[in-house]
Amino acid sequence: MAGIWLDVLDELAGTCTAHGRADLLRTVRQKRAQLLDPALRVLVVGEPDQGKSQLVNAIVTAQVCPVGDGRTTVLPTVVRHAETASAALVRTPPEPQATTAGSPATVERTQLPLDRIAAGVSGTLVPRSGSGPAHVEIGVPRALLGAGLVLVDTPGADGVAGSGGAAPVAALHRADTVLLVSDSTRELSVAELNMLLHLTRSHPNVVVVQTKTDLVPDWRAVADRNRRHLQEAGVPAPLIPVSAALRMRAAAGDDHQLNTESGFPLLIARLRRDLAGKSDTLARVSVTALARAVVEQLAAPLRAELDNQQATEREGPIARLHAAQREVDELRRCSTRWQNTLVDELGDLLSDVEYDMRERTRQILRAVDEAFDTADPLTGWDVFQDWLERSLTEAARENHEWLVQRCDWVARRVASNFARYGHHVLPPWSMAVPDDLADRLPQLECPPVDRFTLSQKLLTGMKGSYGGMLMFGLALTLAGMPMINPVSVGFGALLGGKSIRDEGKQMLRRRQSTVKAAVQRHVDDFFVAMTKDCRDTVRQVQRLLRDHFTALTEELQESIVESLRTAKQAAETDAAVRDRRQREIRAKMTGLARLYEQAQALTAARPGPVLLEQPA
């Protein structure tokens, strides 16, 4: 029978070694030794002044542990069988845990006279500091103890932290049965319930003993309420109400009825059953619990590692690879974007600048027209030529300045596409308004205008006066006057003058229109020249920008592709490593699960737990 759980234990030990957990291995080995030991170790725990020592005394029906008068148990007391009553103070010198706990060579035993047990238990014989854990061992001749029962009385603990005690002899994991003592004067407190939860989680066999039932009349109600508290808290521990005082009295008077009344027969029967079933039922349950604890402890780091890996996957090389790919896409989008920007912006710029130029020249022409509606090109040509040259130069400069500004703006606009790479550098820029704009202007020659020369005037006057003189002379001949008379000569002169004036006006209008046409032509020439200039500039700028940003894009692309390549490589190697590790972990987890199932099967095979959870 013992073989099965032993096998499981040995396998557990093997697994612990495989996982390199020496601490757990020690626990498993201790458990093995403890389970092979036929004695049943009963740990009595509880808050102070609940009657723990009195309970131990009542179980063995002897005053072994000192009670009463506010004497507090300070050292754990181990009560076991001995042929004659004896007591000893056992001290383990403080030593780092190099050797396994409890190796007999280091333990120091001092025999105690029986009347000094009280002093020993209250800790007065041991200097408090500097010495290691100590405990008192008491041997009494009792049949119940002879059967293999060992009782361990512990100092009262205030909370969960203190349960189990400091000394290794009172350690929780070395106990086979744990009795939690709480007295009948009140219900289980929250602290006690917490302690119970803690105990039952790490120990399979916990019994609540409700003492001092002799003291209060309503202990049954308290017991009922306690059972309900236990059920509500989910603590699978039975509750046994007892009265130590009645038991001691019954032992003194050999009164069986009183003994039954004390409630102890139930508790003792329970202990005997545990003792008898230790090598089988209890051992199975213990091994199952131990296996659960050990497997959980072993699995915890593995699980954490798995989780951790999943977490690093999100930020590891794979993530970097994805990021690099995104980067490549982004760069591609960026290059289309900047090219479009460049073409669009420059096209806009060109049309804007051309329009501006045209507008400016138009204004100049309008001014010229207005001026030459009245002025005579002959008289003010030089002034006019000066003015025209100045305004054209001015227009050309302003236009050019605007062009430069716009180009600059466009360059920045395109560069802004590269902002996220930190490369919003402008190309080496050397555009400025040229100084020699005035020299570039085509020379405006004075147009060939007809001058009204003196001979022409004479001729025209002669022509006009001739007609007039003839007209009037003929008419006057009819009146008998000679052809040439003062009147006809007068009219001739009048008409001659008029025709000279008319001719002069005509000549002026002709001159004006000639000059206007000439200026128009000149301005057109200027406009064409300037536009050509402007287009050239823009084209140059475009080429410059394109070259610059193309080079930049190529540079970026190269570095991004490089990082993509390395990321890809890293991701591939990393994935391989992780896959291997994950497979390892999975295999280990499967092994643990199998072990756990095996341990579970120990209790499932036989209705073990039923015995343990049977209400008393």
Place this chain on the structure above:
Amino acid sequence: MTGAAGIEAAVRRLLHEAIDRCQNDPGVAGPLRHQLARLDRPVRVAVVGPWRCGKSTLLNALMGEVVAPVGEVAGGDAFVWYEDGPTPRATAWSADRPPQELAVARSASGMRVGLGGPAANGLTDVVVRWPTRSLRHLTLLDTPAFGADEPGPVVERVLTEADAVLHLTRDGRDGDLRLLEAGRESLVGQAAPVPVVLVRSRADETGGGQIDALLTARQLARRQQRDPRVAARCWHVVACSGAVGLAGRTLAEPEFAALAELARVPRPELAGHLLSADRFLRGELPVYLDTADRAALVDRLGLFGVRLATTLVRTGCDTRAKLAAELVRRSGLAELRESVHRLFVDRQGVLKARSALATVEAVARTRPAADGRALLGAVERVLAGAHEFAELRLFAALHGDRSGFDAETVEEARRLLGGEGSSLPARLGVEFDAPVRRLWEAATEAQRRWRERAEDPRLRLGQRRGAQVVARSCEGMLAELVDRSRRPAPA
């Protein structure tokens, strides 16, 4: 309260100043006015302790009547105040409703307050007025049980509302004592912590309720008092069985008759019947005693109480009065009442001033900078100038036996500091009607002796400082005697 006049006046002035400063803030001025009113009311003693440690029983025992509901949740999370009043009344206060009167029904040995129902939810305070002599100089405060580990709001409220604390514990564990550490960070808390008397309640259950349980409990209390961890926090440790004490104070004739009847049973036979409560209730007694009566007896006295009472009746307490007196004495209730009177009621002026100072300090810390600084400065001035607090501190040290003086000197110092009553004759250790001349002599003598001690280079620094405080107290008494001789004698 002779020594307290100075500090009381100072605190009154301080309170007025604080109220002036906080006039336009009713949330702050309210508590200050409340404090001012409290200076003229009896000292407030809170009874605190963990769950089921016998708070209500002890309260009833102190009042001598069953007023507080026992064994049930008194008012949920409400604080229950017991005050002296002309007629029995109970008023419930809650945060969101107007105060309401609760039904009060007189019962055989006290009264029953109609708590419970939906009205009990959200109550913050229940004020019970009860005409009894015990409450004339003392207002008792029953508090909700607090948890084992965290001080929580209950302890905080107790520390602000009460002038003194009776801390109940079943066994005086460290966990219980830690709760008293709260509220020691403030100026006032450092200069003069809330005085605490530790009560080992349910003393009758010590050691399984044997007949010597109360003696054992008393020894334990003494031993605990010598424990420096306890002494640092508590003025005194008293063992007291509330149930036995209460039974003693309210022992009725039929109960005495039943106990006397029981005592007629031969001792060995009765011991068998008194082995357990079950046996006593169901067993066949040789004398006739109704089961209901037995149950009532066990309920009132506890099994230990029945054992003790029958033994007492057998050993000579043969009348109801004798038995009652003996029960009260043995239960430790007499000692507890004595301690409460000596330590709390006699020093109530200083204690109330201390509470008021603590409130002002708390208010000052919430005020805007200028106001707050001014008030804190005023608090500090009062604290520094008040010799009474130095006395309180030394008194606590003497109680904790941390002074290093020999027992006789400690005794004298304690007496001079008002440990046995704060009237001048009590402090100087002369007969109470001694003439002024005798008082003067005693005071001069004491002052000389303690001044010498204060300058004795062989003593330790702590001892010299203590002696200085005592000498200063003696000088205070001398000054008071001078005052008294100048004033016309009161009629």
